[in-house]
Amino acid sequence: MSSVHAQQLESINRHLLDIKGKIDVSFEFFPPNTEQMETTLWQSVERLAPLDPKFISVTYGAGASTRDRTHDVIKKIQQQTSLSTAAHLTCIDATEQDLINIAKDYWEHGVKHIVALRGDTDPNQPQQLNQPPLYASELVSLLKSVADFEISVAAYPEVHPEARSAQADLLNLKRKVDAGATRAITQFFFDVDSFLRFRDRCAAANIDAEIVPGILPVTNINTVTRFAGLTNVSVPAWLTDSFEGLDNDATSRNLLGANIAMDMVKVLSKEGVSDFHFYTLNRSELTYAICHLLGKRPQQTTASSPI
Known part of the structure; x- marks a missing residue:
């Protein structure tokens, strides 16, 4: 390791002490x-709850069965824990009245944060219920007409696959x-520079x-x-x-995955990022370890209600 690289790494690691207690996660x-x-x-919710996340979200897809499962999970978390919940809501396979009814039901049950998405179209079912389909911006407006929801939306540092161009996606x-x-919560990425460039473009676009x-x-x-x-x-x-030859070695894969994510978070925090959204895939181990490194740790004086 070169002396310059070692100094940079030491600087980043020292920075982690400076940001302890100043980071928010979801x-x-x-x-x-x-x-x-x-x-x-x-088990994962119970493990991560003591870290006092800003919110936790539950994904949502097209189809009544998926919607119902999302509603049930969100309501159970909202009712049985002290966690702030955010429900995903998509436009696909739902009419405007369906969306209004769902939003009202969430609000009445205390769920006041929505992750508003257009949703992925199903190429095998070209005839969606809502034709023409709503876009996410229209869903945001619809939700705001129902109640004063806090609303998160999706962003794509490497451009949405259906966007005509990077500029169109930004607009x-x-x-x-x-x-x-x-x-705006971004799609996952592995090129930290792509996120930083995207953040700069967002600022330039006001x-x-x-x-x-x-x-x-x-x-x-x-x-x-x-x-x-x-x-x-x-x-x-x-x-x-990095993962070549580790198909049958789950322990090494987990250690490697945690290390890669931690390196990304270190650089991003050094660049002024203070909020991180973790795609847990319903597993808590790696996310918990990364949060620990960030100084996001359980407080002895606060605890989530049992589930």
Whole structure:
């Protein structure tokens, strides 16, 4: 290791002491499909709850069964813990009245933060219920017409796969913010510079909303590569090479995944990022370790209500 690199690393590590107690985190989960997955979910929520996240969100997809599972999980967390919850809501496979009814139901149950998304279209079902489909900016406006929700939206440092151009994608984000969104959570990424360049472009476009990096700790490179292919995320060669030969070595994969995510977070925090959104995949171990490194640790005087 060169002396310059060693000095840079030492500077970043010292910075972690400076930011202790000044970082906010949020966690994303998905609704479980099986009894075993439900057990894993609640174990993860219990493990991460003492870290006092800003909020936790639960994903949402098209179809009544997925919607119902999301509603059930969100309401249970809202009712049985002290955590602040954010419900994902998509436009796909729902009419405007459906969306209004869902929003009212959430508000009545104390869920006042929505992650507003257009949602992914299903190529096998081209005829969606709402034709023409709403866009996320329109969903933000609709939600604001129902109640004064806190609204987060999605952002894409490497450009949404359906966007005509990077500039068009940026303008779409501005429309969502102008409609009332207060936070943009990014798609996961592995190129820190791409996030920093995107943040600069948002500032230049007068996008007045917090840009929160989405962090995905990698434990299975094949799964991540599949996700990345669907979302226009670059998977660098060094990342793929790092996991080569570890298919049957879960322990090493976890250690490597935690180390990679920690390095990203260190650099981002040094660049002034104070909020991080973790895609947990309903597992808590790596996210907990990274938060510990950031100084986001359980407080003896506060505890979440039992689930």
